[in-house]
Amino acid sequence: MAEKMDRGALTEAVYYIMLSLFEPMHGYGIMQNVTNLSKGRVTLGPGTLYGAINTLLEKKWIQAVEGEKKSRKKEYIITQEGENMIDAELERLQELLDNGHRVVGRKEK
Amino acid sequence: MKKTVFKPFYNYEKEEKWLNQMSLNGLQLVGYYWAVYVFEEGKPDEYEYRIEFMRHFGKHPENLEYIEFLKELKVECVGTYMYWSILRKKKEDGPFEIFSGMEDKMKQYKKIRNWWFSLAALEYFIALYEMILGIYLKNSNESVTWFPFFCGFLLIVVATCLFSVGIPLHKKIKCLEKNKELFDN
Numbered sequence: 001m002a003e004k005m006d007r008g009a010l011t012e013a014v015y016y017i018m019l020s021l022f023e024p025m026h027g028y029g030i031m032q033n034v035t036n037l038s039k040g041r042v043t044l045g046p047g048t049l050y051g052a053i054n055t056l057l058e059k060k061w062i063q064a065v066e067g068e069k070k071s072r073k074k075e076y077i078i079t080q081e082g083e084n085m086i087d088a089e090l091e092r093l094q095e096l097l098d099n100g101h102r103v104v105g106r107k108e109k
Numbered sequence: 110m111k112k113t114v115f116k117p118f119y120n121y122e123k124e125e126k127w128l129n130q131m132s133l134n135g136l137q138l139v140g141y142y143w144a145v146y147v148f149e150e151g152k153p154d155e156y157e158y159r160i161e162f163m164r165h166f167g168k169h170p171e172n173l174e175y176i177e178f179l180k181e182l183k184v185e186c187v188g189t190y191m192y193w194s195i196l197r198k199k200k201e202d203g204p205f206e207i208f209s210g211m212e213d214k215m216k217q218y219k220k221i222r223n224w225w226f227s228l229a230a231l232e233y234f235i236a237l238y239e240m241i242l243g244i245y246l247k248n249s250n251e252s253v254t255w256f257p258f259f260c261g262f263l264l265i266v267v268a269t270c271l272f273s274v275g276i277p278l279h280k281k282i283k284c285l286e287k288n289k290e291l292f293d294n
Contacts, residue, residue, distance in 0.1 A: 009293050011210055011212065011293065011294055012210065012293075012294050013209060013210050013213075013294075026181065027178060027181045027182055028181050028182055028183070031182060035203075042209065043203070043204050043206070044209055045206045045207045045208040045209040045213070046178070046179050046182045046184050046207060047161060047207040047208045047213065047217075048207075048208050048209045048210055048213045049182070050178050050179075073181055
């Protein structure tokens with residue numbers, strides 16, 4: 001049951017947060033990085049970022065960086081499980097893109 | 110120079126608008142306590158204000174943890190009241206929306222709608238109790254039968270007001286739910 005639930009599309013916020021965390025980063029860094037990655041299209045709201053970080057920690061897709069756990073400004077990094085999720089999502093997105101280009105490209109000819 | 114204003118609000122969106130208008134006029138909110146707003150004169154339009162309905166009541170440890178986290182993101186908590194918190198961010202630090210993504214926005218609207226609807230339901234329930242009490246007293250020939258009816262009537266008026274605060278939010282949620290069939294975010 002839980003496995004099936006994990007196979008939906010990731011939200012934009014979660015996808016970009018996890019991409020950011022291929023390097024260790026704290027909250028403010030994630031927010032800035034997501035704005036940069038999306039060239040200003042996606043601005044993470046603080047409430048959304050807080051909720052997403054907590055859920056991702058619970059799911060163990062990201063973790064707090066060792067040794068930083070007691071300091072106030074926590075840094076986070078993606079886990080192996082999280083990387084697997086990103087791989088699966090990339091595959092899904094690739095399929096969408098490929099099919100889109102194939103169909104639309106055919107019509108343009 | 111500090112300025113204190115007493116102004117009760119039911120509609121948090123109107124409250125937000127008012128606070129941002131005050132900010133535009135150079136009055137920055139620095140404190141809140143029971144519908145009393147304390148403003149400080151400052152640079153016009155320096156801060157943007159937002160109101161959030163939090164996950165927990167009052168000074169719950171998770172609320173405090175959240176407010177600490179907000180500080181990291183350059184968001185300041187000016188005041189809290191029950192589930193509500195008034196937040197602000199300097200305009201120069203970028204745009205300020207508490208939630209991005211439709212799912213989170215909808216969750217927030219739902220929490221606020223349910224808050225008003227449950228308060229209204231509680232008042233309707235007490236009103237019903239008062240009415241039943243009134244009928245009981247009338248049947249037993251007591252002299253103060255008008256009083257429970259009066260209370261009951263008053264409660265019904267208040268409950269209907271509370272209920273009507275939740276209605277625009279309810280409509281917004283229904284509208285977003287339709288969009289959700291088409292969009293992921």
